[in-house]
Amino acid sequence: MTKQNVLVSDTKSGLSMAITVAVTNSSSLFTTAAQKPPAVPGTTYITISKKKLLENLEINSGAKINAWVDSMRASSPTHLKSTPSLLSVDDVHDSWTQQHPSALEMFEQITNASKGKQIVMFLDYDGTLSPIVEDPDRAFMSDAMRATVRKVARYFPTAIVSGRCRDKVYSFVQLAELYYAGSHGMDIKGPSKGSQRKKGAEAVLFQPDTASEFLPMIDEVYEALLEKTKSTDGAIVENNKFCVSVHFRCVDERKWVELAQQVKSVLKDYPKLRLTQGRKVLEIRPTIKWDKGKALEFLLESLGYANRKDVFPVYIGDDRTDEDAFKVLKERRQGFGILVSKTPKETSAAYSLQEPAEVMNFLQRLVQWKKSSRRQFRASRKSEEIN
């Protein structure tokens, strides 16, 4: 059992309270009477179902603006540190990294588990390959990261899976040999050059049947959100083709609730769109059941790995929307997810990395490992032939 700090909001009173919750590995409850830790001044204990808490963090129709804003605050490192706790921040972090160890430290175990299987690499973009920056239009990846991803794609089928529109994420990555799944996987395209993929997979181009029906509506909502949020300093509205993002990172925290309410007021006229949250961002998407997890499954199928046991998908991402992909891997019991985060977060990923620099290090080691195992394979073939 581990303990986590969570901010829970009472939406009726508008009050927020910091709570320490005991998280069991298998139980659906955060804490039960039997598990309740001893009282500590300034700390309130509540019993709340995990499902309920997660529901409260989603803002769909009838939504809970305060709960979302609070969860965003709770997930920021400064707020985590200020939250009363039975354990020190270091203790919480240590406990979390025991459950989600560093993919760098566990590198050997990971490569051992992948032996004899085809690694397929799935990479989120923002916060995974590029640093999170204030202006989303300037989220550039470094040349070193680009060179690393290029090498990765030489050895493993590689896809970028992003909430951004496909063209935008391509303009950042600029590698024609990759698969790109934009708009949370609603817009997928295969490599346009030099791929070593299976025959027939090169021309993959996919959009869920109903997604294109939403395009005029998304454009309309984008315009409405631009208008509605222009009074809020720092608010950035981004049209991602099949979804719209409203970025909070340049907005004064005291204005977050106001901005979230502006977004909600626009959305109330569009019951076919839903609202989800990411890292300091609210995203408006079609209600169709499509997410990064579905995109991962679609790509595996397109690559011919749908029913194969010898595939080892690796998904690296930093955000809530990446959890859909982590869950798919967990349920399939294939490969694993790696969460990029410096702070403990509830996740279905098996491993963790702290930041994009560690992601680059991990990818470089993977390429080196693959190169040397190929060399060893060739050398052993040669010696067999000689003998």
Ligand SMILES: [Mg+2]
């Ligand atoms: Mg991200």
